[in-house]
Amino acid sequence: MIKNIVNIVWDSRFIHYFGITGIGFLINLVTIFILTEFVLGNENYIYSYFIGSFLNLVWNFIFNLSFVFRVKSKVILRLVRFFSYHISMTLLQAFVIKNLVDFIGIKFYLFGIVFVIGSFFVLGFLVSKYFIFKSKNKIEVRK
Numbered sequence: 001m002i003k004n005i006v007n008i009v010w011d012s013r014f015i016h017y018f019g020i021t022g023i024g025f026l027i028n029l030v031t032i033f034i035l036t037e038f039v040l041g042n043e044n045y046i047y048s049y050f051i052g053s054f055l056n057l058v059w060n061f062i063f064n065l066s067f068v069f070r071v072k073s074k075v076i077l078r079l080v081r082f083f084s085y086h087i088s089m090t091l092l093q094a095f096v097i098k099n100l101v102d103f104i105g106i107k108f109y110l111f112g113i114v115f116v117i118g119s120f121f122v123l124g125f126l127v128s129k130y131f132i133f134k135s136k137n138k139i140e141v142r143k
Contacts, residue, residue: 016068017125021060025117028056032113045109046098053090057083069133081132089120 031052036045061082065071071078093116100112 013068013129014125017064017128020063020068021121021124024056024059024063027059028052028117029110029114031055033110036109042106042109045101045106045113046094049094049097049113050090053093057086057090060086064128064133069128069135071133071135073135078132082128085127085132086124089124093117093120 029052032045032048035048035051036042040048061079064082065075065078097109097112097116100116101109104112
């Protein structure tokens, strides 16, 4: 079990995934912060979360497809799988975020969002690697 976890961490795709999703995460947080603090107000942070998450998902799909998992076939199927999984996870995360922020206070909404998104990070990689972007034919993987 520990050996499998170490192999996942050192897998070059994991490192690329970390970088690409890290940028997506920053896009998400900056969007949330700007919309919440300057446009929608603190009481509407959850709407900012959904908008930031959408931008994050578009970024992550394009760059995970092209640079992390480097697959070029079945793009529409992968798009449907990606958005199906990530929209359901976004809704679950929104539920957890809302309850966590209600508990810790609206003043700490950004901390709650960072904590919840970070908690789902490894699961997202595993689903992407073994379900969404999995390639059965090694020839289709671009190098």
